[in-house]
Amino acid sequence: MQELEGIKSYKSFSAGDQILWRGDDLTYVASVVKGVATLSKTMEDGRIQMVGLLLPSDFIGRPDRRSIDFDVVATSDVTLCCFQRKPFERLLSTVPHVSQRLMEIALDELDAARDWMVLLGRKTAREKIATFVEMMVRRQHIAGLGLDQEPLILPLTRDEISNYLGLTLETVSRQLNALKKEGVLRFIDRRRFEVIDVEALHTASGDDSDGGVLS
Amino acid sequence: MQELEGIKSYKSFSAGDQILWRGDDLTYVASVVKGVATLSKTMEDGRIQMVGLLLPSDFIGRPDRRSIDFDVVATSDVTLCCFQRKPFERLLSTVPHVSQRLMEIALDELDAARDWMVLLGRKTAREKIATFVEMMVRRQHIAGLGLDQEPLILPLTRDEISNYLGLTLETVSRQLNALKKEGVLRFIDRRRFEVIDVEALHTASGDDSDGGVLS
DNA sequence: CGGAGCGTTGATTAACTTCAAGGGCTGTGG
């Protein structure tokens, strides 16, 4: 692991910058240090579907793959910790533990993608929003954010959220406001919020039939 | 590779049999020899989303994972070529080439899952159906089927297709019949069909803005 | 003949999108 130290460097991107274009050669692999980036696919007529969201600690890149088939865009100011591809692959072939870890990451992503398929294919707008908010809460708690009364963050605009959830931005806005009116969420401003009723949020996510109340 | 020969065995399942249950311990990894199996997730209230379709040559199982988070069901009579987990993992750690190949498989699945996310999140019912039919054509051509005037097969019922595409079975039926009425497809019976107008099918899939006519 | 399993078709409804207008920050320049 310490060998990685020698070949790493940092790259920064401003909010809105495109980090990688679909089809780009992947000359480095990287991990997100700060900020939020999105993976998305655009259809020829302009319809967009986000296929991944990169928060700090997430990984970009794949061994033995020349290019990627989606765009990577910095949604906020982003700092990446980059490793040149060549030395990284050398490391990969000499230290078996690394390739095992990468396999785990790929399989985790696959599981996440399949859960998202259920959301996209079968959940209602309300369930999609609630699931998304729950995911934001979970990820930020893991990162040690939003603990005491500190507000949580929506790292995406309504428009970006709509592209993640397969909705329109108007529907996203309406559903977020519905959760607000019902007293499930409280908004400090457009991006910052708190969860008032954790259980109602979970029930709304559709991931549980009975609200999760077991004895 | 020849080492694998020593630890392999075959298992058969009848149409409708459940091959693996969500949460099952994975005591073996396997590859589909014959038949069709589905990977699917069921929500507590019964909504179903298929997250994968296994045709001959496809692989089940993942190294270093105890269990899976979806059901695997045989949709037709299925024969699997199975490898006991333990010896397989031993092989995996001694022959580096194998783990590399598994990584590739996982990354291919991830790419496929992301393409499916676009379909589920952004495509219309007509586009979903056309994309699905195109995929069936492609996969069967690769397998050497449906070449001269031999008909292609829909390996799933309308209901199963609807669960793959995030639609209802009625919508699947209507859209397939629409493509039939338009002269894009011809049906020999409920399962067997031919593509009359390949280009119209591709246009309907939404994967190309202008019908793919280049020069 | 009768039933089960699958598929089709029609009528109605519900959910979400689309279209349209306006509101509220935030930063900038007069």
Added chain:
DNA sequence: CCACAGCCCTTGAAGTTAATCAACGCTCCG
């Protein structure tokens, strides 16, 4: 300091797509 522009968000009304509800048809099989 205020006016204004730009961006994002909200809200309402109308329009569409696909879901739902319901009935019926076909085919295989006992």
